[in-house]
Amino acid sequence: MSTPLAQLAAIVGDAHLLTAESDIAPFCLDWRKRYLGRPLAVALPGSTAEVAALVGYCAANGIPIVPQGGNTGTCGAATPDDSGRALVIAMRRLNKVREVDAANATMTLEAGVTLAEAQQAAAAVDRLFPLSLASEGSCQIGGNLSTNAGGLAVLRYGTMRELALGLEVVLPDGQVLNLLSGLRKDTTGLDLKQLFIGAEGTLGLITAATLKLFPRPTARATALIGIADATESVAWLAELKAVFGDRLTTFELISRRCLELVDQYQPQARVPFITPWALLIELSDGGASAELNERLVGWLAERAMLDGVIAQSEAERQALWAVREAISEAQAAHGPSIKHDIAVPVSAIPAFMQDAATRLEAAFPGVQIVAFGHVGDGSLHYNVSYTRPGNADLFDDEERVNAIVYDAVYAVHGTLAAEHGIGQLKAHWLARYKDPAALALMRQIKALLDPQGLMNPGKLY
Amino acid sequence: MSTPLAQLAAIVGDAHLLTAESDIAPFCLDWRKRYLGRPLAVALPGSTAEVAALVGYCAANGIPIVPQGGNTGTCGAATPDDSGRALVIAMRRLNKVREVDAANATMTLEAGVTLAEAQQAAAAVDRLFPLSLASEGSCQIGGNLSTNAGGLAVLRYGTMRELALGLEVVLPDGQVLNLLSGLRKDTTGLDLKQLFIGAEGTLGLITAATLKLFPRPTARATALIGIADATESVAWLAELKAVFGDRLTTFELISRRCLELVDQYQPQARVPFITPWALLIELSDGGASAELNERLVGWLAERAMLDGVIAQSEAERQALWAVREAISEAQAAHGPSIKHDIAVPVSAIPAFMQDAATRLEAAFPGVQIVAFGHVGDGSLHYNVSYTRPGNADLFDDEERVNAIVYDAVYAVHGTLAAEHGIGQLKAHWLARYKDPAALALMRQIKALLDPQGLMNPGKLY
CATH class of the missing domain: 3.30.70.2740 (Alpha-Beta Plaits)
Structure with a gap:
């Protein structure tokens, strides 16, 4: 074993420094199989101190680092290049729930906790951690933070940035920055944690976070509504928000083509009607579902629409969601597409x-x-x-x-990356569309925190 | 007129560069009359371009800058020192509402718009801008952002940081950084706007912002509840949130001493009862107040409490708020106190x-x-x-x-500055309690963006 590998193994233990091809293979290929890298090794640290020691060693020896969570990203941000030089630091062993404080509505988790485990830790104290993604069984809190993950509940609860109150970060020089906090109000200068959220591991390595919890909704009301024109959706959204406020937790727009594809390729999803456009609407609240459903029915009764189905049971609710969730697979069955x-x-x-x-x-x-x-x-x-x-x-x-x-x-002042980030896939597009002054400042901050350019090189900038 | 003053006057116009003692006096003294400064002059720019020209001129000529909004801060962050060297840039003329987009639930305002004007701009399109502070008639959006203002509605709507989607900032070198955006999801790298929120004008000068709007609540239900022990308040809060979710917009704890002082010094506020502790609870929602009130009454009926009053009209609601709002004055009448x-x-x-x-x-x-x-x-x-x-x-x-x-x-991992910031008043305390690695990184970022140290010197760090 060469000296760097021996030193790295001494930090995490031999069993947790992977070098055999079959061991490291899962860490070398991204989820969409677009990027295949070849690292020096894969380290599986078991504590923040081990992460700090790994990063410090790499800083002293010029070894690039690629942080990796659940490896479910779609832009190649967690895949090493093929130089064989970089150390992948995979966070799966850093997976302790450090604290759940139901009365403060917060929990502190290590970065390698999966999103599903985070949801379960909240549920165990009758609270909701609202982030919800297709990959939630595999993706990890550290990756969710590093990509500012979005998903199905942003309308009501915000993105991962809005769900994070505090972070613990290992800086590129190996120093531990303790920004953990369960406070809703704190105006003691720069909110440094914001730098690391969405930074895709290029400024440091997130090792733990304090996250917000919410009451668990006990009532749901769900409807699929057919409308003639996408333009109508804007007014529907505004009126639903005015009447139901934050009880509106889902507002999805679905085109006729989506309904047709599901009907054709995923008939078990049972599309109830085909209209030019459809809206999937869900309300959630405390209290009883019957009451909430009654309010939604009452409100819908006064509105013009082409067609509509309101779920009368949890089974019917899941049936409506099945239509929405079948779109991606139906489309894949129809053939490849260029996704945005x-x-x-x-x-x-x-x-x-x-x-x-x-x-x-x-x-x-x-x-x-x-x-x-x-x-x-x-x-x-x-x-x-x-x-x-x-x-x-x-x-x-x-x-x-x-x-x-x-x-x-x-x-129309939109963005090319709503919730999947930039990674390797979109770095050249970011350079084209981002405000040049903003891009320059991003690069200055990168150079300040990571002057050697060792943290996740080739990503984002 | 000396050359710098002539050059500065050429940028904003003679009428908008104040140098006469009587003209500049209001800008030299902070709101709590703790700090009295003496600036070179006070500039009142009328556009972002004028701000950029002022800042660029100051950068080239080594002139310190003190940004000032409504001058209602409590920590001296907007007051110049007494050297006579600094230019105060006061934002009151940069007060245009650039855009209100009701359908996107956003508005873009210049920094000198007062908070009350911002609330009115939202109300004009039947939306709510929820930030609410005692000084809202005078304080300005730029100052609210620079201090990450909190206030009465944070429980439901978050602090100013959570209300800001985009910023326009003049950097210390005079460059304009356009980070304006009305997007809820955007993961294109570092969220640079976060650097300037809460930075108290030390990293640049905020000239405009895109802010979130919300539906306007149409229903309110308000109660004052007497309890025996402050410990109970934590359970009350959790249970109210579980049942009413985000309809809970106010949850204030008031000690017996507060009630006694109001009773003694502000009898017109008519304290309804004196208990060891009291909770002021308010729910707000769409729909009708009667329905919301009924739900609150029903919920309270099942709870143990020492005493309780539920407002049955808007006048009674205001009477309950009057008790809460009289505390500060009652206390001032009783004599001075050291505030935190x-x-x-x-x-x-x-x-x-x-x-x-x-x-x-x-x-x-x-x-x-x-x-x-x-x-x-x-x-x-x-x-x-x-x-x-x-x-x-x-x-x-x-x-x-x-x-x-x-x-x-x-x-207990709290903070010494929840919502008033640091300014001059607390800089030495921040240095004592802030994580040293965090403080060091704050200073590195300050040095990166403002290498000459001209932006609001002597504040925060």
């Missing part, structure tokens, strides 16, 4: 969809667009296929499609 | 109050403590008097009292 993780101001959604479709059809006659997503917070899945007849050579058009979509997004 | 702007974890409030009282009584037998505040978010007004018989020479004991209170605060 965009957000625009809610008020600009109808104009953006019109404009982007016009631009794409001009460039690619016959193009198919599948749009759906968390419209309540302006974020959209916007998937493009059939740029050529028979969907041939789709990915040869990827850069052109992206440029057209992103031009339309930035024309 | 602290927060602790909600779960630690009872233990903290016991511990701090024990420590203070040991040091100052006969000491009087008046505690009240926004307990729903852990923040407390904690006022100490009668350290000596007859409240004599109170402020000679201020540093000792502060050290005792802050030691008790940090023993």
